[in-house]
Amino acid sequence: MSLSNIYVPYLMEIESITEEAPEVRTFRLKFKNQEEGENFNFKAGQFAEYSVMGGGESTFCIASPPTRAGYLECTFRRTGRVTNALSKLEVGDTVGLRGPYGNIFPIEEWEGKNLLYIAGGIALPPMRCVIWNTIDKREKYKDITIVYGARTVNDLVYKNELKEWEERPDINLITTVDPGGETPEWKGEVGFVPTIVDKVAPKAENTIAIVCGPPIMIKFTFPVLKKLGFADENIFTTLENRMKCGFGKCGRCNVGKYYVCKDGPVFTLSQLNNMPAEY
Amino acid sequence: MTPEKKIIDRVALDKLYESLKAAGNKMFAPVFRNEQTDFEYNPNASEISYNHIQTTQSVKNTVFPKIENLFRFESSQKGVDLLNIDFTKVPRVVVWNAHPCDAAAFSALDSVFNWDFKDEIYNSRREKLAVIGMSCIKADENCFCTSVDLNPGSVKGSDILLTPLANGTYLAEILTEQGKAIADANASLFTASNGENKEEVLAKVEKQFDHSKVTENLANGFENPFWHEFSLRCIGCGACAYVCPICTCFDIQDESKAGNGRRLRCWDSCGFGLFTLHTSGHNPREIQSQRWRQRVMHKFSYQPDRNEFIGCVGCGRCSRACPVDMNILEQLVALEKLEVAK
Amino acid sequence: MDNLRQKAKELLESKTVNLVIGYENGTNGKARAVFITDPEKTGKLIYDERCKQNLAVYLNKHEVKHYGKIAIVAPLMVMRSILVLVSECQVKKENIVALGIGEDGSLLDFPSLEVVEKYVAKIPLGNPQSDQEILDKLNAMTMEQRRAFWQNELERCFKCYACRAACPMCYCLRCTVECNQPQWISAPAHPLGNLEWHMLRTMHLTGRCVSCGDCGRACPLNIPIHLLTMQQAEEAFHMFGVRAGTSMKAESALSTYKPDDKENFIL
Ligand code: SF4
Ligand code: SF4
Ligand code: SF4
Ligand code: SF4
Ligand code: FES
Numbered sequence A: 001m002s003l004s005n006i007y008v009p010y011l012m013e014i015e016s017i018t019e020e021a022p023e024v025r026t027f028r029l030k031f032k033n034q035e036e037g038e039n040f041n042f043k044a045g046q047f048a049e050y051s052v053m054g055g056g057e058s059t060f061c062i063a064s065p066p067t068r069a070g071y072l073e074c075t076f077r078r079t080g081r082v083t084n085a086l087s088k089l090e091v092g093d094t095v096g097l098r099g100p101y102g103n104i105f106p107i108e109e110w111e112g113k114n115l116l117y118i119a120g121g122i123a124l125p126p127m128r129c130v131i132w133n134t135i136d137k138r139e140k141y142k143d144i145t146i147v148y149g150a151r152t153v154n155d156l157v158y159k160n161e162l163k164e165w166e167e168r169p170d171i172n173l174i175t176t177v178d179p180g181g182e183t184p185e186w187k188g189e190v191g192f193v194p195t196i197v198d199k200v201a202p203k204a205e206n207t208i209a210i211v212c213g214p215p216i217m218i219k220f221t222f223p224v225l226k227k228l229g230f231a232d233e234n235i236f237t238t239l240e241n242r243m244k245c246g247f248g249k250c251g252r253c254n255v256g257k258y259y260v261c262k263d264g265p266v267f268t269l270s271q272l273n274n275m276p277a278e279y
Numbered sequence B: 001m002t003p004e005k006k007i008i009d010r011v012a013l014d015k016l017y018e019s020l021k022a023a024g025n026k027m028f029a030p031v032f033r034n035e036q037t038d039f040e041y042n043p044n045a046s047e048i049s050y051n052h053i054q055t056t057q058s059v060k061n062t063v064f065p066k067i068e069n070l071f072r073f074e075s076s077q078k079g080v081d082l083l084n085i086d087f088t089k090v091p092r093v094v095v096w097n098a099h100p101c102d103a104a105a106f107s108a109l110d111s112v113f114n115w116d117f118k119d120e121i122y123n124s125r126r127e128k129l130a131v132i133g134m135s136c137i138k139a140d141e142n143c144f145c146t147s148v149d150l151n152p153g154s155v156k157g158s159d160i161l162l163t164p165l166a167n168g169t170y171l172a173e174i175l176t177e178q179g180k181a182i183a184d185a186n187a188s189l190f191t192a193s194n195g196e197n198k199e200e201v202l203a204k205v206e207k208q209f210d211h212s213k214v215t216e217n218l219a220n221g222f223e224n225p226f227w228h229e230f231s232l233r234c235i236g237c238g239a240c241a242y243v244c245p246i247c248t249c250f251d252i253q254d255e256s257k258a259g260n261g262r263r264l265r266c267w268d269s270c271g272f273g274l275f276t277l278h279t280s281g282h283n284p285r286e287i288q289s290q291r292w293r294q295r296v297m298h299k300f301s302y303q304p305d306r307n308e309f310i311g312c313v314g315c316g317r318c319s320r321a322c323p324v325d326m327n328i329l330e331q332l333v334a335l336e337k338l339e340v341a342k
Numbered sequence C: 001m002d003n004l005r006q007k008a009k010e011l012l013e014s015k016t017v018n019l020v021i022g023y024e025n026g027t028n029g030k031a032r033a034v035f036i037t038d039p040e041k042t043g044k045l046i047y048d049e050r051c052k053q054n055l056a057v058y059l060n061k062h063e064v065k066h067y068g069k070i071a072i073v074a075p076l077m078v079m080r081s082i083l084v085l086v087s088e089c090q091v092k093k094e095n096i097v098a099l100g101i102g103e104d105g106s107l108l109d110f111p112s113l114e115v116v117e118k119y120v121a122k123i124p125l126g127n128p129q130s131d132q133e134i135l136d137k138l139n140a141m142t143m144e145q146r147r148a149f150w151q152n153e154l155e156r157c158f159k160c161y162a163c164r165a166a167c168p169m170c171y172c173l174r175c176t177v178e179c180n181q182p183q184w185i186s187a188p189a190h191p192l193g194n195l196e197w198h199m200l201r202t203m204h205l206t207g208r209c210v211s212c213g214d215c216g217r218a219c220p221l222n223i224p225i226h227l228l229t230m231q232q233a234e235e236a237f238h239m240f241g242v243r244a245g246t247s248m249k250a251e252s253a254l255s256t257y258k259p260d261d262k263e264n265f266i267l
Helices: A034-039 A081-087 A121-135 A159-167 A193-200 A215-227 A269-273 B010-022 B100-114 B120-127 B177-185 B211-219 B226-231 B239-243 B288-306 B317-321 B328-336 C002-013 C039-044 C055-060 C076-087 C113-122 C129-140 C143-156 C162-166 C191-205 C214-218 C226-240
Strands: A010-021 A024-031 A047-052 A056-061 A072-077 A094-101 A114-120 A144-150 A172-177 A207-212 A235-238 A266-268 B004-008 B026-033 B036-041 B067-076 B079-084 B093-098 B129-134 B160-164 B170-174 B190-192 B250-257 B260-267 C019-025 C031-036 C070-074 C096-101
Touching: A010 B079, A024 A034, A024 A081, A024 A094, A047 A072, A047 A081, A056 A072, A056 A081, A056 A121, A056 B250, A072 A081, A072 A121, A094 B079, A114 A121, A114 A193, A121 A144, A121 A207, A144 A193, A159 A172, A172 A193, A193 A215, A207 A215, A215 A235, A235 A269, A266 A269, B004 B010, B004 B177, B010 B026, B010 B093, B093 B100, B100 B120, B100 B129, B120 B129, B129 B177, B160 B177, B170 B177, B211 B288, B211 B328, B226 B288, B226 B328, B239 B317, B288 B328, B317 B328, C002 C019, C002 C039, C002 C070, C002 C096, C019 C039, C019 C055, C031 C039, C031 C055, C055 C070, C055 C076, C070 C076, C076 C096, C076 C113, C096 C113, C129 C143, C129 C226, C143 C191, C162 C214, C191 C226, C214 C226
Parallel strands: A114 A144, A114 A207, A144 A172, A207 A235, B026 B093, B093 B129, B129 B160, C019 C070, C070 C096
Antiparallel strands: A010 A024, A010 A094, A024 A072, A047 A056, A047 A094, A235 A266, B004 B170, B004 B190, B026 B036, B067 B079, B067 B260, B160 B170, B250 B260, C019 C031
């Protein structure tokens, strides 16, 4: 190609597909062009534009951590036009990928602290990257607690990893399902994520909280964290505004003076307090 | 470079147009057709309008057309191939007879398409663009360039700025290297200037508001009842955004048949209800007053803050195009006087 | 005009309605829509030949619906649009007070929408004469000429959707052009995408268009887009004998089946 073009994606091959939950799938992707793969650097928190040629582009985070080289993973739920097209693909098929875009979780600044991850539903994927990233550097962090909730037991994603985290003595995993979503065998908690956070009452001292989930869950989790004594600048979240370009041109993700695709998707609660609630 | 001044008469002006066209440039010039004046590619010199106040659409079409090919894709047994656009085929374009507001808009577009990520498609068009501006000797109630730091004779953005003088000739201010190259290649069409003064022929456009006051009020006016009151009339179409020389919201769409096709960029507007709609059904800007506020805030608060330009050149096109008389000037004047709690 | 202002004032004062939608003097000599909640401000209301916008478009707007009971200044096209919207369950008839405007500009007393139905029944309906004249010319052309005419017009369209936004009957939350599973028609504003969308829009308005002409007036590119739906209004009348906006009962030509419907157009 003579001149590069920021809209042209990398071509990726689907190496494997994991069915995570009803309508939720993870693709493991590898670069068709090895050189492109070697030059592709990203950090936890960043996202990409994934596409099917003819089916359009859609935004998801990169769900695998940068500490695992050689592949990228993305997890999506089949809802719109693009995710429908993606769902029809099989191992060996081609996916387009542009990125990485956006800012990062400042995990280096978090060293020496406790980490509290709180995720709801399909929002574990945006967090999985940073969770694995910090687990892969486990010695740098103190306690790691993960509170993860979904509507039903069946809707929990990354079931294998949840098991692995569960079994590790150096990770405190708390899973929960909404009331009515439990099965007779369910051993985890039952209740909405904010309620469970309240019940578990993690200590705020020297702790960073990272919250991802549907807007309603986020809205009710923040006050719980505040009550527990978390300062606004120690609460992180990712915004899921609609995006198209991913690089600050199409205007779609503009909220106040911020562009979620450039200045985000990672924001602290103190930053959110200073922008209009248009997310 | 130091600007030079020359004179060109009406007959020579047509010759300059034909000469630029003959040199292989695609000419983008205003024509009166369908009961309005609008830019077209390659009209005949005789068709060009020199007495309109404003064209319906802006010059942004030359660098940010309503549909832009981003790349093509082809599928075969072996997989998918991506075909980049052929940048060598991007045409040379001369914007002919654009008013100073339009010419000034390019710098805002340059900034949006180049902050951080460089948009090669935009830049490839922009690099092959020359702008021959035309000062305004008339204006109407919708024009407000002087309130946004421009004026009917601003040179900003033009390679050559023409000003129609009282004696029927034109003062040509040659402002850039590119403008000089055009003037030099057509040197016989120009004569020397004799200290002609353009100020006396320029349209008088009164300054209507202080834009920094508007920006200041907006910073504290997000929750003001103003937005509801002033936008009840707005029907949420895309007319204002599409005719605006600075609005650049876009959508990305695929078009294909049997695995072969193209990815496109097409105009979009923050005023449309579906613009920010999430797949989940959640919409951060659910109602029209929020979307209207976004349009004004983006231009007069967010862009000054982030990109260091005002997202408006005062061309008045949005006011003229709006089917329901949402007049931007009226609103900006009201915003300047808005009582906001600090 | 005084009667209109007086009536609007009374309605607001007595809290019969919470909002009056009418026309006021806009900028640069234009008339435009105004929304009045304060009885003292009803003096802004005007009615003259510049008042052409079909105000019924606001009845479906989220922020306007919010007001509950609404009085609306209603020349014939608005009356007819209200009847269509009621018949299609888009507005509740008990929420609307029509401030009827007669052909001579005088205020009509409409105690209920049933009276509006009776009034409309007495008026000869059809397309405005000037538009019908253009349609007659177009209809006299050969198919090729007509196609060329429309191709030339529609090619310019940049899909700002002002025509759709101006029309009271175009209230779908997701227009076919925005449905993408599957993508029925191309979204981009290229000649084919434009033709596809306008044909679909025209079909969707067949038998529902009240010939107000607002879509055409809204178009910033002066595309006479209203001629398409107006032509269909006539077609629907000739085939099914009904005109849109004459009754609050659901009998839109294309969505109602009657045993005696003509079938000769079915290929
Ligand atoms: S906002 Fe309106 S007046 Fe300002 S540049 Fe855009 S079209 Fe012109
Ligand atoms: S201000 Fe006018 S042109 Fe802009 S969206 Fe509203 S109605 Fe359309
Ligand atoms: S003329 Fe146009 S705006 Fe009026 S009802 Fe018919 S389609 Fe709608
Ligand atoms: S108003 Fe005109 S330009 Fe806009 S979508 Fe309708 S026909 Fe096209
Ligand atoms: S996604 Fe386009 S500006 Fe952010």
